[in-house]
Structures are given as structure tokens and as C-alpha cells.
Amino acid sequence: MAPKSVQSIPEMPAGDPKHAARATRTAGRQMRSRLLDGASRLFKERGLAGTSISDIAAGADAFPSQITYYFRTKEALFVEAACRDMLYVARAAEQAALKAHTPRDYTRALVESVTATDSVAFFAEALTLTRRRQDLAPLVERTVGRLHGEGLRAYAGQIERHGWNTLRDPDATSRRFWAVAIGVMVEGHAMGRSPEELCSEMLRVLGEQATTKPAGDGARLRVVGDRNASASDSPDRETSS
Amino acid sequence: MAPKSVQSIPEMPAGDPKHAARATRTAGRQMRSRLLDGASRLFKERGLAGTSISDIAAGADAFPSQITYYFRTKEALFVEAACRDMLYVARAAEQAALKAHTPRDYTRALVESVTATDSVAFFAEALTLTRRRQDLAPLVERTVGRLHGEGLRAYAGQIERHGWNTLRDPDATSRRFWAVAIGVMVEGHAMGRSPEELCSEMLRVLGEQATTKPAGDGARLRVVGDRNASASDSPDRETSS
Numbered sequence: 001m002a003p004k005s006v007q008s009i010p011e012m013p014a015g016d017p018k019h020a021a022r023a024t025r026t027a028g029r030q031m032r033s034r035l036l037d038g039a040s041r042l043f044k045e046r047g048l049a050g051t052s053i054s055d056i057a058a059g060a061d062a063f064p065s066q067i068t069y070y071f072r073t074k075e076a077l078f079v080e081a082a083c084r085d086m087l088y089v090a091r092a093a094e095q096a097a098l099k100a101h102t103p104r105d106y107t108r109a110l111v112e113s114v115t116a117t118d119s120v121a122f123f124a125e126a127l128t129l130t131r132r133r134q135d136l137a138p139l140v141e142r143t144v145g146r147l148h149g150e151g152l153r154a155y156a157g158q159i160e161r162h163g164w165n166t167l168r169d170p171d172a173t174s175r176r177f178w179a180v181a182i183g184v185m186v187e188g189h190a191m192g193r194s195p196e197e198l199c200s201e202m203l204r205v206l207g208e209q210a211t212t213k214p215a216g217d218g219a220r221l222r223v224v225g226d227r228n229a230s231a232s233d234s235p236d237r238e239t240s241s
Numbered sequence: 242m243a244p245k246s247v248q249s250i251p252e253m254p255a256g257d258p259k260h261a262a263r264a265t266r267t268a269g270r271q272m273r274s275r276l277l278d279g280a281s282r283l284f285k286e287r288g289l290a291g292t293s294i295s296d297i298a299a300g301a302d303a304f305p306s307q308i309t310y311y312f313r314t315k316e317a318l319f320v321e322a323a324c325r326d327m328l329y330v331a332r333a334a335e336q337a338a339l340k341a342h343t344p345r346d347y348t349r350a351l352v353e354s355v356t357a358t359d360s361v362a363f364f365a366e367a368l369t370l371t372r373r374r375q376d377l378a379p380l381v382e383r384t385v386g387r388l389h390g391e392g393l394r395a396y397a398g399q400i401e402r403h404g405w406n407t408l409r410d411p412d413a414t415s416r417r418f419w420a421v422a423i424g425v426m427v428e429g430h431a432m433g434r435s436p437e438e439l440c441s442e443m444l445r446v447l448g449e450q451a452t453t454k455p456a457g458d459g460a461r462l463r464v465v466g467d468r469n470a471s472a473s474d475s476p477d478r479e480t481s482s
Contacts, residue, residue: 047373121372128369130431131362132288140431168448176446182427183420190371190381205417207409 032070034060040081044118048078048129075129079136082119082126083143089119090147094154103164103210108203110177115198120185127182148175155209164210173209180205273311275301281322285359289319289370316370320377323360323367324384330360331388335395344405344451349444351418356439361426368423389416396450405451414450421446 038060042051053074057064071077093113100106114120130136151174159166166173184205188198279301283292294315298305312318334354341347355361371377392415400407407414425446429439
């Protein structure tokens with residue numbers, strides 16, 4: 001997902017210390033990014049245990065010491081690469097879903113995009129690792145916060161733009177999307193399921209998120225509205241339990 | 242969950258080969274079960290990497306060779322222990338939820354029971370492992386099949402017994418329950434969440450499963466019924482997408 005092209009490190013301009021510091025920072029960021037790209041690729045292919053620091057260094061044309069300089073441990077690099085990958089996938093899914101004109105097409109576009117990659121399984125592996133490496137929890141915490149925040153913003157934006165009726169609290173809808181994605185993917189990958197099978201299972205488990213407001217169907221629309229406002233089934237009751 | 246008490250192996254009766262064979266089978270089953278109990282406890286506490294075959298053998302008063310005899314590898318024992326644990330937890334959750342008289346109490350009882358243990362996280366770790374160890378996939382496949390089958394049967398039974406209105410296809414409801422459980426638990430454990438936090442996040446993400454049929458509220462009831470039967474929001478459409 002969005003692998004940065006490997007750029008040559010700009011030459012240090014002699015004489016101006018401010019320029020030199022900026023060039024060093026840029027070079028450092030580029031090397032960091034290159035290591036993350038290469039690490040993502042190898043980790044997704046071979047897993048944490050099957051990938052060594054020297055494999056990653058060799059793949060990114062770097063020294064092993066550069067990896068420990070930037071990331072300290074292989075586990076920290078694993079978690080950072082997985083978190084970055086997950087945010088890329090979430091953004092790519094939202095981009096792919098922008099063209100959708102109905103709630104069903106929107107959900108389908110998101111699910112197709114997400115199930116076509118290994119990134120959710122990679123992220124779930126990083127979450128499992130972090131459970132026993134709580135020193136890495138802050139990065140996971142920030143990533144999950146962004147995932148939910150950006151998911152909520154994107155979904156609320158679509159609802160607003162198209163005038164859809166969301167069937168429940170948009171925040172709970174977005175959180176459910178990612179919880180279901182992780183659950184279905186962890187289970188399905190263990191059983192060797194194909195991306196197509198993962199996609200249809202995820203759609204089935206997710207169910208409907210929102211309904212359209214079809215023209216001239218005001219009566220049905222009010223029924224949906226009444227239902228959302230009824231004491232036994234309001235979005236508030238759903239989320240307060 | 243339901244750890245079998247360690248029973249002494251019955252003495253071999255001399256003379257009758259059929260009795261002797263039965264006694265040997267019983268002793269074998271007991272040893273297997275004792276090893277699984279001990280392995281579950283250690284794996285949940287220390288994870289796969291932090292537990293050795295000799296730790297498990299020592300904890301179960303057995304020889305390491307008995308572990309390789311019954312389970313072949315540490316990974317196979319890990320996956321079998323996690324699968325067995327998950328089915329125990331699912332059954333205990335259904336037992337705990339039997340007393341519930343409303344759909345909300347039912348869901349809450351299930352969620353409280355499931356989030357109070359480490360078993361879902363243990364199972365998720367086994368699923369992650371199995372992704373790269375497809376020789377272990379058949380056991381996972383059987384476990385997931387039983388989990389979904391028993392979950393569907395229990396949920397459909399409650400719906401029938403109490404006359405609740407399920408908001409969607411019971412099979413999708415049961416599959417969603419476990420997908421959300423895995424997703425929320427994997428994420429929450431990585432961030433060091435408490436059982437209470439996991440419980441309220443899971444309830445929030447799950448939302449409402451079913452509604453009661455309150456006495457004297459026939460009008461509202463029909464609205465819910467109409468909604469389920471409407472073209473834009475039927476359980477069939479939800480699951481066929």
C-alpha cells in the first residue's frame with residue numbers, strides 16, 4: 001500500500017547548518033520509511049518468526065544496525081509496520097468507497113478493499129504480540145484511535161452527503177466494522193479462506209449499516225424514523241447497554 | 242473452564258484383555274485431558290513462546306515424551322488446548338445466559354461471561370498461529386463449525402422459548418457475536434483493557450440482537466415486524482449482500 005519510491009539521499013549542502021540539519025532529517029525519514037516498506041512486505045509474507053533483522057536490512061539495502069537505531073527491536077518494527085499498513089488500508093478502502101451511491105455499495109466497496117489485502121491479519125498479529133509486550137501498547141492505542149476516528153468521520157460524511165439513514169450510532173457502526181474485520185479475518189485466514197470467501201463472510205456478518213431514502217417513499221421512511229426513536233430500539237439504548 | 246479433577250489411573254485388571262484395553266484407553270484419555278488442562282493454564286499465563294514442553298510436563302506430573310506422544314508438537318498442543326477452552330467458554334456463557342428473560346439481559350450475560358476469561362484471546366492467538374501452520378487448520382475448522390452451530394442452536398432456542406423478535410437471521414447473529422468477540426478482545430487485550438472495559442466495548446459494538454414482544458404494545462410490535470419485512474431492510478437482504 002502506497003510504498004514510497006526509493007529516492008536517493010540529497011547531498012549535504014556545505015556551509016549552511018540549517019540546511020544540513022534539514023537534509024539529515026529528510027534522509028532519516030526516507031530511510032525509516034524504506035525500512036518500514038520492506039519490513040511490511042517480508043513480515044506479511046513470512047510472519048514475525050520467519051523474518052530476521054538481517055533479512056529486512058538486506059531487502060532495504062541497509063545495515064542491521066540502522067534497524068536497531070530507528071526501531072530498537074524486531075518486535076517494535078513489526079508493530080509499527082503493521083499499524084502503518086492498517087491505516088493505509090483503511091484510507092484506501094475509504095477512497096474506493098467514495099464512488100458508492102447506496103449504503104450497500106458503500107459497505108461492499110469497503111469490505112472488498114479490506115479483504116483483498118493481508119493487512120488486517122498482519123495488524124491482528126501485531127495486536128496479539130502487543131498483548132504480551134505492553135511497552136508497544138501506546139503505538140497500538142494511537143493507531144486504534146485514528147482508525148476509529150477516521151472511520152467515524154468517513155462514515156458520518158457519507159451519511160450526510162447522501163442523506164442515508166444510519167441504522168445505529170455512526171461511532172458504533174465504525175467500531176463494529178473494524179471488530180468484525182479483525183474477527184472474520186483472523187478466523188478465515190486460520191482456515192485458509194480465499195479473499196472472495198472472506199469478503200462474503202464479512203458482508204454476511206456485518207449486515208446492513210444504513211438505508212437509502214428512496215424518493216416517494218416517505219411513509220416507509222417515517223417507519224424507520226419511528227423505530228429509531230422508539231424506547232425499545234433507539235441507537236442510544238444500543239450503545240448505553 | 243471446567244478443569245477435570247486429576248483422577249488416579251485405575252489399576253489394570255489382570256487376566257481380561259478387553260478390560261485391560263478399556264482401562265488403557267481410559268488412562269490415556271485422562272492423561273491427555275490432564276495435559277490439556279495444564280497446558281491451557283500455562284499458555285494463557287505465559288503465551289506460546291514463554292511456555293516449554295518441559296514446563297507443561299512438569300506441571301502435569303508427566304514426561305515430555307508423553308506430550309509429544311499425544312500431541313506431537315507444542316504448536317499442536319497450543320491449538321488443541323485453545324480450541325477446547327473456547328468451546329468450554331461458549332458453553333459456560335450459554336449456561337450463564339439461560340436465566341435471562343429479556344434479549345438485553347441475554348446478550349449482557351453472554352458478553353460478561355466471555356469477557357471475564359482469557360479464552361477468546363487464547364483462541365485468537367491459536368488462530369493467528371494456524372494461519373502459518375495449515376497442518377493444524379482441520380482442528381480449527383471443526384472448532385469454528387461447532388462454535389457457530391452451537392451458538393446458532395442456543396440463540397434460536399432462546400428466541401423460540403421467549404417469543405423474541407430477532408432483528409436479523411439467527412445464524413448471522415451468532416457469527417457476528419463471535420467475530421465481534423474476537424475483534425474486540427484482540428484489540429482490547431493489546432491495549433491492556435480490563436474485563437469491565439472489554440465487556441462494555443463489546444456490548445456497544447454488538448448493539449441490539451433482538452427485541453421483546455411487550456404485552457399491550459401491539460402497534461409498535463407491528464412496526465418492527467413491518468420493518469423486517471420491508472424490501473430495504475429484510476434479514477434476507479442483509480445476508481445475501
